[in-house]
Amino acid sequence: MAPKAKKQKEVVQDERFQAIVLTDSFETRFMPLTSEKPRCLLPLANVPLIEYTLEFLANADVNEVYLICSSHGEKVQQYIEKSKWAANTSPFKVHTILSLESRSVGDAMRDLDNRGLITGDFLLISGDVVTNIDFNKVKKFHKAKKQEDKEHIVTMVLSQASPIHRTRSQIDPSTFILDRKTDRCIYYQQIPPVDGEKSSINIDPELLEDVEDEMVVRNDLIDCHVDICSPHVPQIFQENFDYQLLRNDFVKGVLTSDLLKKTIYAYISDSSEYAARVESWTTYDAISQDILARWCYPLVPDSNFLEGNSYGYEFNNIYKEDKVILAQSSKVKSSTAIGSNSSVGDGSIITKSVIGRNCKIGKNVRIYNSYVWDDAIIEDNCVLDHSIVAGSAKISADSTLQPGVVVGYRVVVGRGKVIPAFTRIVESPIVKPDEFERESSFESEDEDEGEATGHDNEQKHSKQIPSVNVKDNSLIGEDGVGVIYFSGDENDGESDSEGDIPEPSSGILYQIKSLNISDDSIASVSTARSKKKSRSGASKRRLSSTSAVSTEYEGGAFSEDEDDFVKEAVATLDRAIENNHDLDTALLELNTLRMSINVSYHEVRKATSYALVARIGHFVATGTLDVKAAFEKVFQKWCLLFKRQVFDDEDKVDLLQLLQSECASLDVAYGGKVFFMIVNFLYNQDIVEEENIYTWWDSKESSASDKLLAVRELTAKLVEWLRDAEEESDDEE
Known part of the structure; x- marks a missing residue:
């Protein structure tokens, strides 16, 4: 009996079905709110967005779930650890993977491939999906196609909807060309809306040679990024490092490749099923209203699938939790949800809106098609029209939020103020990086903008576009708290594409249309500041005052604002060296720290230089090792x-x-020797090149003091040798 049981166990293990959830959208369309929380934890109908995705996976017979986290990854991890999904009763095992250096879907997939977690076909899904599709049908379709076609690697789940359906993205409308008989995807292309012009697509006739019956052009499909993938998918991303986007790079590249010869199929969901992705303010409002209107059943408030929820359903799609206090003369109209411990004062009217928990709505307040998150306060006689008020914010009495206003966490709008349409207010100044480029929006394919393809190495994106943060007392009042937030894009709020979005009679989705396209970066907002800013002394910390970065750093004399990062970074590296951690773990910890404190790579290099040189000095000073042995022990791995x-x-x-400055702080008897070995080693490892050494050598900074001159004396021989070798090479040519 024992061997039989063992064999059965092995079969179950082989047949496990895994899901990969991308919790980061790699976009900034939800700024400034996502500067504090990742999009997947923002509330949608008073439920964190990630819960809808996980609830779908619970019904999809998934055995293992891996959450790939980059922006605010630690917050996602903390949330999952406290949720029902981490309990023994969870229908699947959930693991959070901190992929903090990922800047695109391509980066995340390459990281996934490096970790070797995939055991077979897996479900790839974005962490902002709301769907009730019957996934068993999708799996049957996928298996059938795989048996028919051995080159089949991806099944895309698409939902049919009209081109102007409100849950369909107006930012990156897509066209799929399918084989009508087999549903094989022949071609894919995003088609951005163009004012007054018809869009067109160009397709290579050779792609049509294998069409069995006839092809059909579909621009009526909602793509919510739910795919069944074979293990080949991460490998293809690994082999094609320029693939950053899931559709525009990977799908389009696979379909047009002469070498890969792989096929992709489309599963069109039933018209009675619901599938959409919260990828913009437009779809945030649309899906919220669909949930309230019960189009997403059973994903409705009164299902109470989030632990602790206690919603009841009333006529006209009204949902109220326990301990809601409504004044007798107040009116709660259709499609409205109110969280527990919230109160509504006399004469107030709320319609087509969501009110979070512990909110206080005063007297004679008017709230239309708006979203008020937990712990917010709306005082007497206020008007909220197609707006969002984030958690713990306060709208003082007699104030008005015009359509499209976004009020950030803990912001206070002063008494009697009128906030103009589309204004975004955040509690404290934010600097938005522009180190990375767009992902899933048509801007990434706009040839006029340089054909951006996502993260293309940070050296190509060192230019900083600072967000404009303006304290305007005339707007928010003397008693207000907050600054006006702009994305920093010169076209912010003036996108040419703004007028392309249709204007139905209601919905925040069209009132906030200008916010959907103005945020042009896909970078997670917690990334580092630009290197150029740091070196010019204009460095800024997120939610902090400006701080200067010294260009004449010597002997560990860090500026006050850098001190916290340096102490933590040096302690991290000391632990890593002491315990002989692997390099990837140390890099992960450093990058987590870098993004949490929001410092530049200049400061990371500074801390790393300090830690490594100080470790060499410690070994030599204590007599543990001689200079060469100490250098080899530390630098051969950690450099x-x-x-x-x-x-x-x-x-x-x-x-x-930086390394010269650090070595200058060592004992004069061996500091120069250590520095010589460092420069020589960096050169041999191709970390620095001849031109870099010449530039450094000829700079004023490298000879700014007697200590710096002394420590580079031995290195002069290396510089001389490099120049002689270069001259001899030129002569031979």
């Missing part, structure tokens, strides 16, 4: 950290300067 900290020539020169 490879610098490969992930330098991205262009300016970075490499900066690294040499």
Whole structure:
């Protein structure tokens, strides 16, 4: 009996079905709210968005779920650890993977491939999907196609809807060309709306040679990024490092490749099923209203699938939790949800809106098609029209929020103020990085904008576009708290595509249309500041005052604002060296720290240089090792950290300067020798190049003091040898 049981166990293990959830959208369309929370934890009808995705997976017979987290990854991890999904009663095992360096879907897939987690076909899904489709039908379709076609690697789940359906993205409308008989996808292309012009697609006739019956062009499909993938998918991303986007790069690349010869099929869901993705303010409002109107059943408030919820359903799609206090003369109209411990004062009217928990709505307040999150306060005689008020914010008495206003966490709008349409207010200044480019929006395919393809190495994106944060007392009042937030894009709020979105009679989705396209970056807002800003002394911390970065750093003399990061980073590296951690773990910890405190890579290099040189000095000073042995013990492994900290020539020169300053703080008897070995090793490892060494050597900074001159004396021989070798090579040519 024992061997039989063992065999059965092995079969079950082989047949497990895994799901990969991308919790980061790699976009900034929900700024400034996503500067504090990841999109997947923002409330949708008073339920964190990730819960809808996980609830779908619970009904999809998934055995293992891996959450790939980048932006605010630690917050996602903390949330999952406290949720029902981490309990023994969970229908699947859930694991959070901190992929903090990922800047696109392509990066996440390559990281996934490196970790070797995939055991077979898996479900790939975005963490902002709301759907009630019968996934068993999708799996049957996928298996059938795989038996028919051995080259089949992806089944895309698409939902039929009209081109102007409100849950369909107006930002990146897509066209699929399918084989009518087999549903094989022949071609894919995003088609951005163009004013007054008809869009068109160009397709290579060779792609049509294998069409069995006839092809059909479909621009009436909602793509919510639910796919069944074979293990080949991460491998293809790994082999094609320029693939960053799931559809525009991977799908389009596979379909047009002469070498891959792989096929992709489309599963069109039943018209009675619901599937959409919360990818913009437009779809946030549309899906919220669909949930309230019960189009997503059983994903409705009174299902109470989130632990602790206690919604009851009333006529006209009204949902109220326990302990809601409504004044006798107040009116709650259709399609409205109110969370527990919230109160509504006399004469107030709420319609087509969602009110969170512990909210206080005063007297004679008017709330139309708006979303008020937990712990917010709306005082007497206020008007909210197609607006969003984030958690713990306060709208003082007699104030009005015009359509499209977004009020951030803990913001206070002063008494009697009228906030103009489309204004975004955040509690404290935010700097939005522009280190990375767009993902799933048609801007990424706009040839006039340079054909951006997502994250293309940070050295190409060192330009900082600062968000404009303006304290305007005339707007928010003397008693107000907050600053006006702009994305920093010169076209912010003036996108040419704004007028392309249709204007139905209601819905925040069209009132906030200008916010959907103005945020042009896909970068997670917690990423580092630009290197150029840091070195110019204009460095800023998120939610902090400005701080200067010294260009004459010596002996560990960090500026006050850098001190917290440096202490933590050095302690992290000391632990890693002491316990002989692997390099990837150390890099992960450093990047987590870098993004949590929001410092530049210049400061990361500075802390790393300090830690490594100080460790060499410790070994030599204590007599544990001689200079050469100490250098080899520390640098042969750990200097490879610098490969992930330098991205262009300016970075490499900066690294040499930092290491020179650190070695100058060592004992004069061996500091120069250590520095010589460091420069030679960095050169042999291709971390720095001849031109970088020459630039550093000729700079004023490298000879700014007697200590710096002394420590580079031995290295002069290396520089001389490099120049002689270069001259001899030129002569031979």
